[in-house]
Amino acid sequence: MKLLNIGFNSMVSSDRIVALLTYDSAPVRRIIGIAKDKGLSIDATFGRRTRSVIIMDTGHVILSGISTDTIAARAAIPKDEPL
Numbered sequence: 001m002k003l004l005n006i007g008f009n010s011m012v013s014s015d016r017i018v019a020l021l022t023y024d025s026a027p028v029r030r031i032i033g034i035a036k037d038k039g040l041s042i043d044a045t046f047g048r049r050t051r052s053v054i055i056m057d058t059g060h061v062i063l064s065g066i067s068t069d070t071i072a073a074r075a076a077i078p079k080d081e082p083l
Helices: 026-038 068-075
Strands: 003-007 010-013 017-022 041-044 052-056 061-064
Touching: 003 061, 003 068, 017 068, 026 041, 026 052, 026 061, 052 068
Parallel strands: 041 061
Antiparallel strands: 003 010, 017 052, 052 061
16 A cells, blocks of 8 residues: 655655646535535645646545645656556
């Protein structure tokens, strides 16, 4: 299991991520609302503005205060690391 830092020392399992989305669109906000109603929303923004949304294979929706570009760069596999 490889852990991915999603900001402010919060970690998620990178193997379980289905999608990494920006917060800008209305459909993403709808997904967040549905997840909150079901109790599957996790707020990892620590009071900051939501910049990215992580959808997990368990159905959980994680809100992060770090941009999607930064999280994607952290998730990139180094070239010298075997798959």
